[in-house]
Structures are given as C-alpha cells and as structure tokens.
Amino acid sequence: MTMSRISDRIRYVGVNDLKKIIFEGLWPLPYGVSYNSYLVIDEKTALIDTADAGFVGEYMDNIRKELGARKLDYLVINHMEPDHSSLIAAVKNEYPEITIVTNAKAVPMLKGYYGIEDGIHVVKEGDSLSLGETGLKFFMAPMVHWPETMVTYLEAEKTLFSGDAFGSFGAVDEGITDSVAKLHGNKNVTEDCFSGFEDEMTRYYSNIVGKYGQTVQAALKKLSGLEIGRICSTHGPVWEKDINKVVGLYDRLSRYEGEKGVCIVYASMYGNTAKAAKALASELQKRNVPYAIHDLCTENVSFAYRDAFRYSTIVAGAPTYNNDIFPPVYNFMYGLGARLLKNRRFAAFGSYTWAAASVRLLNEMAGKYGFGLLSDGISFAQGYSEEKCDMAELAERISCALKD
C-alpha cells in the first residue's frame, strides 16, 4: 500500500490481510481485513498498536521506511488482542530501548501473552505523554471490547487513536483516509467510502463488539467532550470526512436501535421451512418492507447477526429437530442473547413432522430477551402450503407494526 502519509506527523504503517479466511476462528472475511498501526513523529516518536503475527516482515519494513535512521521512543498499546499486540516482541527486538505505554490492566496480559515485564510506562485516565511540540493523552475505554481497552488522543491533530472502536472488517485499497479509501474487492466503484464499508462495519460491530453496547455508550459519552477531526481505528479506513456517519452508526448500534425492516433467518432440512421463509420475503416485498433473508444452513451466521442488529424485526424459521429448535437457528438465537440484543419485535415459524416444539421454544427464547412477539408463530405439520402458512397475514402484521 502506498498510503502511509496521513499528515506531517502521522504515518500509517499497518497492513492488509487478504490471506485469512476466518477471523477469530469464527467470522469469514470476504473482503479481507486491515490491521492498522500508526506512527506519530515529533521530537520523540510513538508507534500506536502493532499488527497480526503473520505480517512481521511487511510491518517492520513499513516502520523502517518511515523512521529511517530515527529511533522509536514509545509503543502505545491501546488494546492487547493479538491481532494488534502480537508484534510487540518484534518491535521491542528491533528497538530495544523502546518504552511501552499502556494501562495497568494490560500489564499482566503483556506478561501472559509475550513474557514482557520490563520497560513499561503505566498510564491512567487523563494522563499525558509529551512527544515534543505535541503530546498524547490517554482515556480508558474498558470493555470496548476487552477490559484493558484505552484510546489515545493527539490534541494537536484532533486525532483519536480509537483501538477497535469505529473499526470495520474489509481491507482498505487506494489510500487509508476516507476521502480516497475503497473497500477491497468492492465492485461498486462509484460508492463512497462510508457506504462501501457500512455493511462490513455493521458486521464487525455486531459480531465482535455487539455485547458491549453499554460500555460503548459510556465511551462515546466520555469522548464527546473531545474535538475529533480524525479517527484512526485499528481496522478499516481512517475517518476524517465521514466522522459523523461513523460515530452515528456506532451510537445507533450500541443503543440497539434497529432501522425499520426485517431480518429473516431460517434453516431447513427438506425445504419446507425454506419455502415458508421465501413466501414471507415475497409478501414483505409486495408491501415494500425492507428485509434481508439468511439461510443459516449455507451462510455464516455473522451476516445474520449484522442484519439482526440493523433491523428492528427478526423472524426466525426452524423445523423441530430432536424435539428442539433445529441447531443452526438455535445457535443464531443463542448468539442474540449472548450479544444482549434488545428492542426487537419477533416472530417464529417452522415445520414439524410428529410433534411441534421449535416455534414454542423460539418464542420462549425471544421472550427471555424481552423481544415483543408479533404473533404466536406459525407452526405447520409436514409439507409447506399457503393454506397451512399464512405468510401474507404475518407480513401484514409486520408492515403495520413498522408504521408505529
């Protein structure tokens, strides 16, 4: 990437990962992902976070190119998750006099992951570190989405180094700032940066940070007092032009506020529950209700979580299996609970052969999460037919409810 210069003082030294198929062993990366790291250059030099272990050569070259003969004084660790921390030892090897700057909660993690105990400067809420003409200021952002998470503010540049906050899946092409950056592999060349990344940002947030809406809200409140003209996250573009859109999206997602629309998820053994799902989609389309539909037997569940966070209504279809919910849909519902998703309307449907259980159990799960049930659900015996499954009536209910 030839996109290192963000400003006179700030350089991008991160990398694009187009090799990894599944992130965290769970989430597919159809557009790759970036591990962002930044150099701040003043009388002293500071590196903000590192990158994934698989990129040691490219990453260290990026740093060397920017620093030349200068030494690296500080390494600021905002977040210890290994996609950003696993090259700390490599940086320390190359620049043995470096001081690691982080908070107390990261100290045992540095030892536990990398055996690093020395050369650490511990900062706490509101502490500053002078780099010469400019300085860094540190704010704790616990549980966004790990306990040691903090953010670093460079006041002279109104720049927030935000860690994972405001991050996105998707490798970054063309340049790192949002005036030029493009989502890698995005075929829609006319799409602006925010629109190009919005889906992958929503999928990143909902899958990785989704449970921590309350602490994200606390962090947003704390940061609202800062003048922010640039957000340098650990994943995705650097936001300058579209900061309001990015902060607005994170704010809405972390308040668990859904747009008007429906996330239909289903899984089907022999196609009957699938037919019911598609019939509902067709009835919603007739009524101009926005929807997304996900087959959980063939798709990774992360795309369904994205749309469950996006839309205000969830409709789940599962056959009865072992007198229970068919496992892919159970897994989806379990994940909604694990992410503390709230403020949703819900309906269930599904086929059974000799004993109906799935719709009742789906309603029970939804009830536990505080979702509002739109109906008792549609449970039908054996094969699908319009007579057994009145999806037009369910679509009408949904459409009316969305007008509230």
Ligand code: FEO
């Ligand atoms: Fe990208 Fe939480 O690490």
